[in-house]
Amino acid sequence: MSEAPPIVVENLSFRYRTRTELAIEDISLMVHPGEMILVAGASGCGKTTLARCINGLIPRSYKGELKGSVHLYGRPVSGMTLAEIAQVVGTLLQDPERQIVASQVFAEVAFGPENLGLPREEVLERVGEALHRLGIEHLRERETFNLSGGEKQKVALAGVLAMRPTVLLLDEPLASLDPASAHEALALFRRLADEGTTIVLVEHRVEDALAARPDRLLYIEDGRVRYLGPIDSLPPEVDPAQVKLPAAWVVKYLRQQGKMTPPPPVPERDGEALVVFEDVDYAYGDGPLVLKGVNLTIRRGDLLAVLGPNGAGKSTLVKHAIGLLKPTRGRVLVEGKDTRDLSVAQVASTVGYVFQSPSHMLFAPTVLEELAFGPENLGFDSDATAQAVRESVQVVNLQGMEKYSPLGLSFGQQKRTAIAAVLAMRSRILILDEPTAGQDYANYTRFMNTLCRATDGRGQSLLSSRFAATLFITHDLDLALTYANRVVLVSDGRIVADGRPEDVLQDFALLERCRVRPTSLLRMNCEFLPKTGRFLPVEALAAYAA
Amino acid sequence: MLVTWKYRPRDTFVQRLDPRARLIFLACMILAVFQFWDIRFLLPFFVISLTLYFLARIEWHDVRRAWIFILLFVTFIVGLNALLSGRGGPLEVLQDVSSRVIFQARILTVPLVGWTWTVRITVVKAVFAATQLVRILTMAILAIPIPYTFDPSRYGVAFRQLGLPDKAAYTMDLAFRFVPTLGRDFGITLDAQRARGYEVDRLKGGIISRLRRLAPLVVPVTMLAIVGGEDVVDAMDLRAFGTRPRTWTVRLEYDTKDRLFIAFGVLLVVVSVALNILGYGDFWVPSALLAGG
Known part of the structure; x- marks a missing residue:
C-alpha cells in the first residue's frame, strides 16, 4: 500500500441529478491510517452522500454533478473500478438486511472474494479468517434470514472484511440493533481500528458512537462541514437538537443558553381497563412459544413504552391487541370483548396500529x-x-x-x-411500533414532542387528547423515560417488569438481563431523582443540574 | 433482504441427489410428458412423479398451501377449461361434434342480439379434461417439492454448473428467493391494511372496482419489490459483482446415482419421442365410452 493517506477529500461538492440544491458543498478532509472518524449530522445533511463519494457509488450508481476529488491512498476514486475500490473500502450499509445478498452465511462472506475471481483456496481462507475475527464461526452454515439483528450485522461485516479492505465505511451501523447489540458492535469497530483499519463511522447517535472512542468528529449541517476536530467535550458548532449527545453535554449547553424548561405536567390516568391480556401464550405454527403467560392491562391515560431486545416478543404482543394474532392459550379482551369473537376490522375502530415501516401501508x-x-x-x-x-x-x-x-x-x-x-x-387506543425507526434524532425528537408533549396545563398532549391510551414499542430507553408514564419490560416472551419509569428503569441489573443499556440520561435522572421526584426530559433536568 | 423457502435438510434419496440431476430430470419429464395425449401413456409418468414426491418425505403442513393452490388452479383453470371449451389440446377435441353428450345447457342468452352460450360436455371433452389433469399434475407433483428440498445455497452454483453465465446463474438464485420474499411482504402489508379496517374478502362491484380495491395490497408490495431490488444491486456492486469472471467456491460433483438418474430421464425422453414418431400416444378415448351412446 502506498504511503499516501487512506482518504483525502478535496473541495468535494455533489448535486443529485433530480435535485436543484447541492447535497454536499466544498467538503475537504484527510483521514490517517488507523484513524476512526465519526461523521455526524441530521438526516439529509450530506453524510451518506459523502460516504457514497468515497465508496464509488457516486457517480457510478447515483448520477449527478460532481466537483472536487476523493483520493484513496493517492489514487483518484474516479479512475478506479468498483472492484478496485471494493478492495480498499469496505462499506457496511445502514441496515444489514439491505446488504446481505446470499441465503447462507458462508456464501454471504464468500460473495466478495468470489466476485474478485480469487482462487478457491484463498476464498476459503478469507472466509475462515473473517468469521474467526468476528467470533462467528458457529454461524457458518446458518441461513442468513434466520439470524438475529446483531448476528446479521456481524455477518454483513464479515462479508466486507473478507474483501480485506484497509478502510471501513460504516453508514449508520447501529440503526437496526438493540442497545446491547449496538454496544457490542461499537466495541468491535474499536478493535478493528486498533488493529490498523481506518474507519469512517457515519452516525447521528453521537452518544452511542462515543463508546467506540472515535479520534475525531466531522459534523455536517446542510451539506457543509461545521466542525472537524477532537471530541473530548461538546464543540460549540454542534447543535444538540440535531444529533444525540451525552446528557451531561446537553445539560451544560442548555444551561449556558438558558434554555431550561419546567417539568412537564404528568398526564392523568383514571384506571379504566381498555385492553386486557389474560394468561396469554402464543406460538407461530408449531414453533416454540413466543409469548409465555402474559398478563397485562392497558388502562385509560397510559402512555406506555414497551422495551426489550430484538426477538423478545414485543411486536407479537401488540399484534394481539388488534386481533391480528389470536392467543394459543388465554385470551385478550378489547373493551371487554374477546378478540377471538371480533374481526380485525372491528377491533380497528377501537385500536389503531401503526406498523413500523410506512412502506408496507x-x-x-x-x-x-x-x-x-x-x-x-x-x-x-x-x-x-x-x-x-x-x-x-x-x-x-x-x-x-x-x-x-x-x-x-x-x-x-x-x-x-x-x-x-x-x-x-x-380509534380509542393508539399503538406505534418503533415510531422512531429509520428517522434521525432531530426528526424523531420533533415528531415525538409534537405527539406526546403536553399542550396544556393538565398534561394533555395531542395524543392524550385524542386517544384514551397510547402504547409504543421502542429500543430507545431515552424515548421511554422522556415520553412514557408507564414502562413494560419484555424479555424472552414474558413481561419481567411493569410500572412507572422510575420504578422499572432504576434496576440496572434487570435492564442488563433484558439487553437494555442504561443511557447517560437515565443515569443523570437516577442521580437527581431525590430532587426531581420523577424522571424528566433533558431540558427539564437541566434546571436541577448545578 | 431476500428470504428463502421453507427448506430443511433431510436424509432422503431426493435430497441426496445433485441439484443439477434433479433439474435435468425435471426437464426430461416435462419433455417426455409433452409427447403424449393418451392417458394410458401418461399414467406411468404420473406414478414416477408420485413416487419421487413420497420419496422426498416433505411434511404436509409445509406444502399444504402449495397443494391447495395447485389443486384449485389445476381443477378450475385447466380442468374446467378443458371440460367446457376443449381448448389447449388436440384438434379432434376442439372439433368434436359427434361424440355422446353427457350434459348440455343454455347458460346465457344476450338480449336484443340473441346470442347464446351453450355448455355442451361430451365424452371426448370429459376424457380430454381427465387427460389434461393427469398431464399437469404429473409436472406439478414433480415441481412442488423443489423449493422445499433444494438447498437455497446451491441455487446459483447449480445453474452455473449447468452452463449458465455468472450473472444469469446468480439472477436465477435471486429469482428463486424473490417469490417467498414477495410472500413475506404481502403478509405484512395485508396485516397493515387489515389494521386499517380493510377486508379483502369484502371486495364488491365490477372487475375494475375490485381491482381498484386490491391497490392497498398491490401497490406497497410492488414498491417494496422495486426498492428491495435497488438495495440488492447496490450491495452487489459494493462487493464487485460482475466486474470479472467469479469463483464459485462450492463445487457440485455427480456420483453414480446422479448419472443413473439423469440417464433414466434421458431414456424417458428418447423412448417417448420414438413412440411419438411411431404414431403412438395420440389422444385416446376408451371405445366403450364412445360406443355407449
Whole structure:
C-alpha cells in the first residue's frame, strides 16, 4: 500500500441529478491510517452522500454533478473500478438486511472474494479468517434470514472484511440493533481500528458512537462541514437538537443558553381497563412459544413504552391487541370483548396500529386519499371522513402536502402520513411500533414532542387528547423515560417488569438481563431523582443540574 | 433482504441427489410428458412423479398451501377449461361434434342480439379434461417439492454448473428467493391494511372496482419489490459483482446415482419421442365410452 493517506477529500461538492440544491458543498478532509472518524449530522445533511463519494457509488450508481476529488491512498476514486475500490473500502450499509445478498452465511462472506475471481483456496481462507475475527464461526452454515439483528450485522461485516479492505465505511451501523447489540458492535469497530483499519463511522447517535472512542468528529449541517476536530467535550458548532449527545453535554449547553424548561405536567390516568391480556401464550405454527403467560392491562391515560431486545416478543404482543394474532392459550379482551369473537376490522375502530415501516401501508395517489382509506373502511360518512382527515393533517403537520403522492415523500414525512392515516380512524387506543425507526434524532425528537408533549396545563398532549391510551414499542430507553408514564419490560416472551419509569428503569441489573443499556440520561435522572421526584426530559433536568 | 423457502435438510434419496440431476430430470419429464395425449401413456409418468414426491418425505403442513393452490388452479383453470371449451389440446377435441353428450345447457342468452352460450360436455371433452389433469399434475407433483428440498445455497452454483453465465446463474438464485420474499411482504402489508379496517374478502362491484380495491395490497408490495431490488444491486456492486469472471467456491460433483438418474430421464425422453414418431400416444378415448351412446 502506498504511503499516501487512506482518504483525502478535496473541495468535494455533489448535486443529485433530480435535485436543484447541492447535497454536499466544498467538503475537504484527510483521514490517517488507523484513524476512526465519526461523521455526524441530521438526516439529509450530506453524510451518506459523502460516504457514497468515497465508496464509488457516486457517480457510478447515483448520477449527478460532481466537483472536487476523493483520493484513496493517492489514487483518484474516479479512475478506479468498483472492484478496485471494493478492495480498499469496505462499506457496511445502514441496515444489514439491505446488504446481505446470499441465503447462507458462508456464501454471504464468500460473495466478495468470489466476485474478485480469487482462487478457491484463498476464498476459503478469507472466509475462515473473517468469521474467526468476528467470533462467528458457529454461524457458518446458518441461513442468513434466520439470524438475529446483531448476528446479521456481524455477518454483513464479515462479508466486507473478507474483501480485506484497509478502510471501513460504516453508514449508520447501529440503526437496526438493540442497545446491547449496538454496544457490542461499537466495541468491535474499536478493535478493528486498533488493529490498523481506518474507519469512517457515519452516525447521528453521537452518544452511542462515543463508546467506540472515535479520534475525531466531522459534523455536517446542510451539506457543509461545521466542525472537524477532537471530541473530548461538546464543540460549540454542534447543535444538540440535531444529533444525540451525552446528557451531561446537553445539560451544560442548555444551561449556558438558558434554555431550561419546567417539568412537564404528568398526564392523568383514571384506571379504566381498555385492553386486557389474560394468561396469554402464543406460538407461530408449531414453533416454540413466543409469548409465555402474559398478563397485562392497558388502562385509560397510559402512555406506555414497551422495551426489550430484538426477538423478545414485543411486536407479537401488540399484534394481539388488534386481533391480528389470536392467543394459543388465554385470551385478550378489547373493551371487554374477546378478540377471538371480533374481526380485525372491528377491533380497528377501537385500536389503531401503526406498523413500523410506512412502506408496507402507503398506496394511495394522494395523502388525502391515503388518510381517508381507514375511515371509509370503518363506515364513516363522507362529512365525518373529511373532518377526520382534515384534523389528522393538522396534527402531524402535513398541511400543503395533501395532494402529494405519499410514495414520493421523504421517510419522515411518510412516517407522519402513516400515523395520520391511523389518527383519522379515531380509534380509542393508539399503538406505534418503533415510531422512531429509520428517522434521525432531530426528526424523531420533533415528531415525538409534537405527539406526546403536553399542550396544556393538565398534561394533555395531542395524543392524550385524542386517544384514551397510547402504547409504543421502542429500543430507545431515552424515548421511554422522556415520553412514557408507564414502562413494560419484555424479555424472552414474558413481561419481567411493569410500572412507572422510575420504578422499572432504576434496576440496572434487570435492564442488563433484558439487553437494555442504561443511557447517560437515565443515569443523570437516577442521580437527581431525590430532587426531581420523577424522571424528566433533558431540558427539564437541566434546571436541577448545578 | 431476500428470504428463502421453507427448506430443511433431510436424509432422503431426493435430497441426496445433485441439484443439477434433479433439474435435468425435471426437464426430461416435462419433455417426455409433452409427447403424449393418451392417458394410458401418461399414467406411468404420473406414478414416477408420485413416487419421487413420497420419496422426498416433505411434511404436509409445509406444502399444504402449495397443494391447495395447485389443486384449485389445476381443477378450475385447466380442468374446467378443458371440460367446457376443449381448448389447449388436440384438434379432434376442439372439433368434436359427434361424440355422446353427457350434459348440455343454455347458460346465457344476450338480449336484443340473441346470442347464446351453450355448455355442451361430451365424452371426448370429459376424457380430454381427465387427460389434461393427469398431464399437469404429473409436472406439478414433480415441481412442488423443489423449493422445499433444494438447498437455497446451491441455487446459483447449480445453474452455473449447468452452463449458465455468472450473472444469469446468480439472477436465477435471486429469482428463486424473490417469490417467498414477495410472500413475506404481502403478509405484512395485508396485516397493515387489515389494521386499517380493510377486508379483502369484502371486495364488491365490477372487475375494475375490485381491482381498484386490491391497490392497498398491490401497490406497497410492488414498491417494496422495486426498492428491495435497488438495495440488492447496490450491495452487489459494493462487493464487485460482475466486474470479472467469479469463483464459485462450492463445487457440485455427480456420483453414480446422479448419472443413473439423469440417464433414466434421458431414456424417458428418447423412448417417448420414438413412440411419438411411431404414431403412438395420440389422444385416446376408451371405445366403450364412445360406443355407449
